[in-house]
Amino acid sequence: MRAQTVGTLEYTHPSFVDYFKGSVRLIHALTVVLPGFLLLAVLPLEPAQVGTFATFLLLFSILSILIFQTVGIYSEEIFSPLLRFRTTFLAWAAAFSVLIFMRQSLDISMFSDLHPEHLLFWFVASTLLFGAERLGMLALFRRLMDRGLFLQNAVILGGTDNGIRVAEYLKSNRDIRTGVIGFIDDRLERLPKNLADLPLLGNTQELERLIREEKVTQVLVALPWFADNRIGQLINELRKLPVNVLLVPDMVAFRHANKRITDVGGLPALIASDLPLRGWSPLFKRLEDIVLSSLALIVAAPVMLILAVAIKLDSPGPVLFRQKRYGYNNRLIEVFKFRSMYHAKADANANRQTTRDDDRITRVGRFIRKTSLDELPQLLNVFLGTMSMVGPRPHATATKAAGVLFEEAVAEYSSRHRVKPGITGWAQINGYRGETDTLEKIEKRIEFDLEYIERWSVWFDLNILFKTIPALLFNKDVY
Template sequence: MTGWTHGLLNRLVILCDVAMMLVAALVYYAVWHILGWTQMVVLGVIGGAIYCTVLLLGQAYRVEHYGRVRRQIVHVIIGLLPALLAVFVVYYALVPPQPGDPEAFGPWAALTLVALLFGRLVLVRAGMAWIDRRKLLVRNTVLIGDLDRAYALIRRYQEDMPAGGLISFVGVFRDGGRQPTNAEKAGDGVPPALGGIEDLLELAKAGIFDLVIVTKNWSDMRGIGVIARQLHRVATDVMVEMEPDVLSAASARVTRIADSPTLQIQQRPLKGSLGVLKALEDYTVAGIGLLVMSPVLLLAALAIKLDSPGPVLFRQARVGLNRREFMVYKLRTMHYDPGDDGSIGAVRADPRITRVGAILRSLSIDEIPQLINVLRGEMSVVGPRPHVPNMMINEQLRYEAVSDYVARYRMKPGITGWAQINGMRGGIYTEEKAARGVELDLYYIENWSIWFDIRIILLTMTKGLADTTAF
């Protein structure tokens, strides 16, 4: 999965348009000096806002438009005319008229037109060519359900898009119905049949597809629901192929693929620009955090070595995005035991916890090395906490005991999270408390924003340090 989406590309084109308008304003100021620096920047921003608003309302920021020269020119002119008019009106509303003012706008308008056309016909087209060469907008797709329906959909798509289009079929998975033929198993001229739902979930760990299409009969809503629930643990978009004319393709969340309407029932969190924003947050906070906390880490490491034998750092397998396992880093807070797999969580007054470890755990200092996991791309600063693969609750595996537990795997795990600042630190030994934690984690996933993360980080730094439930 590349992280590129149509929405991200559209935002980059908007950014290019605004940048070109500002460049035109600054060049005009540097050459003519008729209007002041501040005036040109303000007018450039106002013009850019009006221009982009007009094109957004006219749905001109769409990927299918960027490769068409004539359409690009028309869109630039349509957006620029009201932008110039608005700038002219605002200018005369704020500044007393001066002799020669009307002539001053002519060169600026011409420069702006040239800059916008350069941005669209040179920069955007070059960017689109670069994206096409690397197939960054191609969606790697798997299908699950009835094999006949799946391969029929693939054939129709290949007939409609002989050059490949924006979908690449990775494989087909069976859910009931006939067995695959030998040719289908071998992928002879068609995407290979790769097994059933468990095989699909296993393949998801590799992160090589970002769209699942369910191809079961529309009347089998129970079967579709079973598959949908199992796919909750996978960070992908999920669509269901519908019968023709069941719903209009213009309806919300309904898209046509090879003239078959598909209904989107699940969306991958943090797609496109949201994912870029989350990554910037993670790398910035983790980098600064490690730098600022390095003296604390050095003192903690010295205290651990003096307190008990064993390594300073503790490495343990945890389950992350799409159920992929990774090794988490923490400061060691327990007596060294190579045989401890972590399936039994810590309890209050746990004899395994060292004297220094108790202090580190109460202040959450033992979690600081997980900033390394963030920089490695395995974790986020904020997200659902990662658990060991075989964590137990009442002698049951946690993912079996708690409904929707696996849906937490749709986002990278975090050092802190919405659940942790709402009392889910310390031991979780009951199904009720575990279910409450999952509820809070899913609320975070479904309502993510950069401001939500900032709020959680600030609460962790204040409320979290004084949390008496931690041990």
Template structure:
């Protein structure tokens, strides 16, 4: 569901392979099928109103984004969160337009409850059935890799570890002798590059993957010229993929193909959806927490002298400085060249400040930053400018986290990296999670982080 928003693809999704077709259509078909089953079991006649609703459901859930190679836990989480999004959209607009009144309430309620369980069951069955189907004759394609290097060996490992790709790796071709090849293991070395074309013709190889450095262009062109007399599908795996790609994808500029190496996930429709969700959720959350914010403001004012709101300069989108709001929790308001992180037992923290830091109430004014467009609800946490200038020199890829707006909460925070980062190693782990968020962003991931933040905040002992 909402797959156009999810880049975390674990399988060979390009083209219309059997497994990718299942991934694309399984969720929409199950959601629509569940609607019809619930309606029929309640004695309903499937009239035009059900056909229209089915088309709406199909459009909201197509293409599916539950990938067969996802872990069971990830599949269950994505299914639940995705369905909450879809159900929320349909109920909201159904109530607002009155269209929901065309259906008996027992049909709607039973369908909303039954569908996530049907989706989980269908995806679990698919993980059991599809490998057996792919193993049948005619459903598994054979592949060879030209080039036994880091790219080639990683590609071979992916073929071996992902049973849903439907590709059987046969072996390597390389001009070097076996004793000069690192990482080849027990995989067969089938011959040199000059022998590749003859081999694929006589052994009916389906796919050839050229894992050769771009610097070897004459060699690549020679191989391609030799392969013109075959019907084998040829794929080029450029060596730029050795690097840690952020939202890596193939795009076009006036019809010319280009490869994105480091890009924000919030381009085009994804950026619009991210911004709209930030505005709607921020307004709803601020309405709900307004009594808490009033309580916090009074508590800060009574606990120590100074302003209620603490303003601090942070780095925002594209590394530009922004002003971030917090309820003041300390007796000082550090915002200079040397900002010391809060530590356990820090004498600057007031008694009331310790409470609002522990419960993250001090972060609540940042919902105003979200409405201003400076921040997002979910994203890498903003660090003080002085910390940024320090860590950008120590941690490779540190500034990439600024390809998106900073967030009130983030993937690193819900994975245990909240609060003080007193060592470079801890900051490196936080950045690792931030970059993972950029690579795998989806709207369902944002909602999961929000839910997990709410659940873990009160029992988190790392904030002080």
């Protein structure tokens, strides 16, 4: 690695990238087989078998690296600040599956000494090593960036508002791949000496000199896109030089997009919004709901029977309370609950929110509301498919916060209906359940709901379900 000083940053030779990726491949190859070599010390192998096993480990390491390469472990994202644990785990699981297949199908005597506990040790040990190596790599990246060392020294071409936004974005999302050393603009006399805490390095003639001296390897063109002729002229000139030229999008678009790019008939486009559950996700979530609701209904059946009898004896009226609420895609669904109010005082549209010491609530109703046992019949909603175990809580049509309808109080309110409503949710375990007597409470509830939609996974659902009971026990705002 050789470096030349450029302001406060340094320039890394491009071949460093290839050397680094090669080093990572070597480390991964050693990580794949290290537990296998440790097993040599405990397996009762004959001397001839030791040599055969060592040869097998070498071949297995090469095969694993090829699988890693196919999965994309060594793509440019290796330099990103992402943990990438999931991608690495899946790649290693695929490689290890090949080992299991070879053990089961090949008639090699040494494989008979590899017992399941040995294979488990091998898989877990390598998995932990991969995780430790990634954390070490990220720590190395942070240290290099603190020293001002980046893979590419970049300049922003255009001291425009968009150029300043690009600089601020890259500063707050620091990445070892790009270090911005300053701005280039031909309007030197009209611009300040510093923009976004970065120096104005000069005009396009100065840029050519910096590129020729190998002090700049990347140019981020941030001119207004309506300046088509000027952009075309600059790109034609820069194509004659050994430099990477990137057209950066209008950063205003990024405020309305989730930073992912798709292809529409060959046209790259920023995704502003898409379906929250894509691919196999809806199927996995539906299977999760069917399995969990079925098990819950079986376990809760005795309790539900006792509660039904208690409600019937406590006050006249039906055991179940049916209420129209907003569900998926803003459609009205019928939600089941155990009746907790006197039948004559029922409020089907929730025009009046329940408050402390509400005279409409029965004796049994006060208990089941406090413990949330009144929600148990919603397991039937989940089983029938109108609700989910986890999701934004469904609200009645006339529910208000501080006298304002929810959909009028929060502009993003309807966005929560992009998924099925749930019995419990991310907002509820974070303390936002019960009465919404202020606009802040409904705003925070919607904020958590939308965060859940963006972060959804089966593991996230299970985490929320696990934390629901403690959240119910310690919440004091339900009556």
